[in-house]
Each structure stands twice: as C-alpha cells, then as structure tokens.
Amino acid sequence: MTNQLQIPDSPTVEQLKGLLQESETRFSALADASPVMIWMTDTDNRSYYFNKSWLDFTGKSLEQETGVAWQKGLHPDDVKAFNAITDCIKRKEKYTYEYRLLRCDGNYRTVFEVGNPRFLPDGSFAGYMGSCMDITETKIVKNELANQTKELMRSNEELEQFAYVASHDLQEPLRMIISYVQILQKNIEQNNTTGLGEFMNYVLDGTSRMQSLINDLLQFSRVNRKGSVFSLVDLNEILKIATLHLTARISENNATVTYSDMPKVKGDTSQLIRLFQNLIDNAIKFKAPDRQPEIKICVEERAEDFVFSIKDNGIGIEDKFYNRIFVIFQRLHTRNEYEGTGIGLAVCKKIVERHGGEIWVESKRNEGSSFFFSIKK
Numbered sequence: 001m002t003n004q005l006q007i008p009d010s011p012t013v014e015q016l017k018g019l020l021q022e023s024e025t026r027f028s029a030l031a032d033a034s035p036v037m038i039w040m041t042d043t044d045n046r047s048y049y050f051n052k053s054w055l056d057f058t059g060k061s062l063e064q065e066t067g068v069a070w071q072k073g074l075h076p077d078d079v080k081a082f083n084a085i086t087d088c089i090k091r092k093e094k095y096t097y098e099y100r101l102l103r104c105d106g107n108y109r110t111v112f113e114v115g116n117p118r119f120l121p122d123g124s125f126a127g128y129m130g131s132c133m134d135i136t137e138t139k140i141v142k143n144e145l146a147n148q149t150k151e152l153m154r155s156n157e158e159l160e161q162f163a164y165v166a167s168h169d170l171q172e173p174l175r176m177i178i179s180y181v182q183i184l185q186k187n188i189e190q191n192n193t194t195g196l197g198e199f200m201n202y203v204l205d206g207t208s209r210m211q212s213l214i215n216d217l218l219q220f221s222r223v224n225r226k227g228s229v230f231s232l233v234d235l236n237e238i239l240k241i242a243t244l245h246l247t248a249r250i251s252e253n254n255a256t257v258t259y260s261d262m263p264k265v266k267g268d269t270s271q272l273i274r275l276f277q278n279l280i281d282n283a284i285k286f287k288a289p290d291r292q293p294e295i296k297i298c299v300e301e302r303a304e305d306f307v308f309s310i311k312d313n314g315i316g317i318e319d320k321f322y323n324r325i326f327v328i329f330q331r332l333h334t335r336n337e338y339e340g341t342g343i344g345l346a347v348c349k350k351i352v353e354r355h356g357g358e359i360w361v362e363s364k365r366n367e368g369s370s371f372f373f374s375i376k377k
C-alpha cells in the first residue's frame with residue numbers, strides 16, 4: 001500500500017484533473033497543519049498563497065495578503081533589510097531573512113524566514129516558497145543569556161581583582177602584628193620589658209588598621225547586597241545633606257562648594273548621598289598646598305542620562321592612574337601624606353554602576369581634577 005498518487009499509463013484529461021486536485025488537497029492539508037508559516041510567490045514575486053498559520057498570525061484573509069499587500073505588515077525599520085534580499089531573489093537563490101511582522105494583536109514579532117526558489121522539471125523558474133517561524137521568545141532568551149554571561153564574566157573578574165587586592169592589603173597590617181607579637185613574646189620570655197608599650201602600640205595600630213579595612217570591605221560589598229529600592233530623588237536635597245555631613249571638613253579647609261540646579265533621578269537616596277559626599281570629600285582632601293579648595297558641581301542632560309561633574313582645583317592625577325584609582329584599596333599616596341584606605345572611589349564606582357551609569361576622571365597634574373559620572377534617566 002503506497003500513499004503516492006497512482007498515475008494510469010494513458011490517463012484521460014479527467015483523470016489528470018482528479019489527480020491534480022488530489023495533489024492540491026494533500027499539499028494544502030499538509031501546509032495548513034504545519035505550525036510553520038508558509039507562503040508562495042509567482043515568477044513576478046507576487047504572493048498568491050499563504051497557509052493557515054500565516055493567516056492566523058496576521059489575522060488577514062488570503063485576499064488581503066496576496067500580491068505585495070502582506071508587506072504592509074512589515075516593520076518600517078526592516079523594509080531596508082528586506083530590499084537587501086531582493087538581490088538574492090533576482091539571482092533566484094535561496095535566502096534567509098529575519099524581520100518583524102505585525103501580528104493580529106498589534107504587536108510586532110520577529111520571524112525567521114527561509115526562501116527557496118522553485119523550479120519546474122524543465123528547469124524554468126516558478127517563483128519562491130518560503131517558510132517562517134516566530135523567534136521572538138528565542139531571541140529574548142538568547143539576549144538575556146548573552147547579557148547574563150557578560151555580567152557574570154564582569155563580576156567574576158571584579159571578584160578576582162577584589163580578592164587579590166583585599167588579601168594583599170590585609171596581609172600588610174597582619175604581617176606587622178605578627179612580627180611585633182613575636183618580638184613581644186621573645187622579650188617576655190626573657191623578662192625584658194623595654195619597649196613593651198611601644199611594641200604594643202604597633203600591634204594595636206595594626207589591628208585597628210585591619211579593622212578599618214574589614215569595615216571598608218563590608219561597606220563595599222553592601223552596595224549591591226543591601227541597597228534599597230530606587231525612588232525619585234531630588235539631587236538638590238542630596239547635595240544639601242552631603243555638604244551638611246562635610247560641614248567641619250569644608251570650614252577647616254576654607255573650601256567653597258557650589259552647585260547648579262540639580263535634577264531629580266531614580267535612585268537610592270543614601271547611596272547617592274555617599275557618592276557625592278565621597279567625591280566632595282576627596283576634592284577637599286587632595287587640595288593643592290597653595291590654594292583654597294574650590295569645588296564646582298554641574299550637570300549636563302543627555303538623551304538617556306545625566307552627566308554630573310565634580311570639579312576641583314587640587315593636586316590633580318596623572319592620566320596613567322585614571323583607571324587604577326577606582327580599584328578597591330588602590331591609592332597614589334601613603335597614609336602619612338593623606339589619610340584614607342582607598343575605598344572611596346571603589347564604592348563610588350559600584351554605586352554608579354548600580355544606577356546604570358559610568359564614572360571617570362579627567363585631570364591635569366597640579367591644576368585639578370574633574371570626576372564625572374552618569375545616571376540613567
């Protein structure tokens with residue numbers, strides 16, 4: 001038993017008509033049962049057939065789609081890409097094409113299409129047959145996966161850098177503690193009390209430094225873990241609070257802090273206070289020895305974000321250090337020159353990134369620095 005159409009040896013016209021009819025019925029039944037959208041064009045590239053899946057998708061009737069009418073459903077931005085495949089069609093070659101097509105619910109969906117030229121037994125061109133599938137979900141999942149992979153790689157890199165720098169920096173006071181405790185132990189064994197108080201002070205100094213490093217680490221790791229939900233925040237208020245926290249610092253250093261009218265952004269209030277506070281604090285701390293600190297805070301509105309700048313007239317930074325200063329515990333000075341642990345800018349960077357922005361610096365040695373950061377609207 002075969003399902004192939006049986007053609008008699010010398011068929012009559014009626015028999016041939018019947019066979020043709022049967023063949024058509026079989027094709028339509030197959031095509032309409034397929035979840036894939038199928039269409040056919042004639043030799044002039046005018047569509048004359050769309051299967052049920054296509055018509056269900058567009059919500060149109062066959063009459064409404066025939067010819068070039070179906071192109072009305074093409075997304076305007078994809079028409080250009082569609083023109084690119086017309087070259088393939090001219091050469092009667094197979095093509096693949098991804099475009100957005102209007103679904104009956106008014107949403108554009110991304111479909112992937114394969115177009116195959118059809119040829120009659122004598123080799124003459126008979127038009128195209130195409131099949132397409134809605135790949136919107138697949139595309140979304142693929143994009144999400146790519147973004148997640150990128151984010152994972154970035155956070156992995158950050159973690160490695162973090163672990164390296166943190167362990168390196170924690171080692172330093174620990175080494176000091178160990179060596180002075182060893183001296184103390186030896187001296188106590190020998191009943192030698194000279195320098196006991198001094199050595200104890202070194203040990204205490206080391207432990208308190210370790211404590212502040214650990215506290216800084218905790219603060220750094222809390223930016224993402226303990227951040228609060230975003231709300232609409234008036235940055236004029238934020239700057240008022242940040243400068244209030246720095247009142248003593250500002251007056252002790254005769255600093256002037258001015259800022260232009262600030263916008264409202266979506267963000268984490270306490271983190272935004274910390275961000276401005278850290279940057280203003282640094283601008284004062286790294287002041288030039290021969291002039292009073294002047295700090296100007298400005299904002300520039302762009303299409304998708306705001307760019308804030310904190311400009312000072314301090315000691316400035318060499319451009320080779322522009323990236324390094326944002327890494328946790330990286331400092332350009334010893335603790336005797338300027339106090340600090342090197343956490344401030346690393347925290348700023350984390351806060352800015354949590355707000356979907358970037359942070360960078362432009363500076364001239366001995367003239368001053370401008371710290372910039374962007375925040376998504």
Ligand code: ADP
Nearest residue numbers: 282283286316325331332340341342343344345
């Ligand atoms: P800390 O202030 O504790 O050293 P930060 O992470 O805030 O740590 O800054 C890292 C380094 O970047 C500083 O040690 C300093 O060398 C440099 N820096 C930061 N802000 C400024 C500034 N406004 N002017 C000059 N140098 C700066």
